[in-house]
Amino acid sequence: MKKIRIAIDGPAAAGKSTVAKIIAEKLSYIYIDTGAMYRSLTYKAIKNQVDLDNENALADLLLNTDIKLMASENGQLVFVDGTNVTNQIRGSEVTNSVSIVSKYRSVREEMVRRQKDLAKDGGIVMDGRDIGTHVIPDAELKIFLLASVDERAERRHAENISKGFPSDINKLKEEIELRDKLDSEREVAPLRKAADAIELDTTSLNINEVVDNIMHLVHERIGMA
Template sequence: MTNPIQIAIDGPAAAGKSTIAKIVAEQLGYIYIDTGAMYRAITLKAINEGINMASNEEAGELLLRTQIDLEPSDNGQLVFMDGEEVTEAIRTQQVTKAVSEMSAHALVRERMVELQRQLAESRGVVMDGRDIGTDVLPNAALKVFMSATVEERAQRRFADNQVRGINTPLAELQEEIAARDKMDSEREVSPLKQAEDAIYIDTTDLTIQEAAQKILTLAQERMA
């Protein structure tokens, strides 16, 4: 007999969090919650409505009148904003470049964290993001902080973009990822950092399956 647990996976952009978290959730029969997609959705709406990204009040008010839903499907998790599917729309370069600024606002993070905690309540869940182990699920049974070199993460983002038909140069992606690391780590509200009780996994030289297996092994130990 095993007990369902909460698994928090944190790390910087393009560390492989979402892909690995999905595998872990599927293997365990858990719910997967992509918090990054939630922040991307509200960023997309801010762009579409011309909201001042620098305004904490405008960003917070926008989130209050926005419905964000995550739904599983045969093709992976679908993201809906106000009833409209935006799974692919939130992955554009325009959203990617703006999401750190939008997610840094105190009102946005406060309201997102509340929603994310509600989604994770009383169930086995795998949640990934940048402040899951430190803020959203501080009592999670398993916390993992994963990363890789900036060069490796840029290569991964480049390959992913090629599949999506996005042709941003590799050097530009490397600069963007380094800049986002700095912004996420230095923001005042819930900065990106490793929780004291999180286990660090360097995915630079690991395959997706190898990294997922490491987390699955750790999860099984805590579920016993």
């Protein structure tokens, strides 16, 4: 059976990574969370006190940064220069700075170069903001996941509570709205639905329903491929 490439894009906390991971498992495909790559660079930049307004310094830092994503029984692990930073890259400092780092052309060019290389053999589910538009513009299946901002804030809130993290739903909503705005309005590869992507509003869908919808499309595409 031909191994296809599946691009999943959408705004913050729409369910991209949860759904992408399950679909990759079902198909025995590789899953790549490109947001984790931008978060990794942001984490290292903050740790090394690199000025986030300095594009050249961030681009240089990236050239000297090894980012590895690895599947494990407990979900995807993220390593920066050999150190496991899976939890650290989800912290609020990184979350609230990542859209600054990801807006720079030279940073994005290197990230996209690495992502295209990861996707070149097919059999991949990749999620992010520009996968269908820039990273794999010829992906066999493109999905644009949406959900209302209230629902997305609610989901992140529930996730925080379940992990025992402090959580303020109003603050989460504000942070999500700001990040969506920065990601959608940046000049380089803004968050956009690709013209040929299938839009799926998940506001009233649970995870299984979203996965079932996408798997149906996958089977159609594999049949076509």
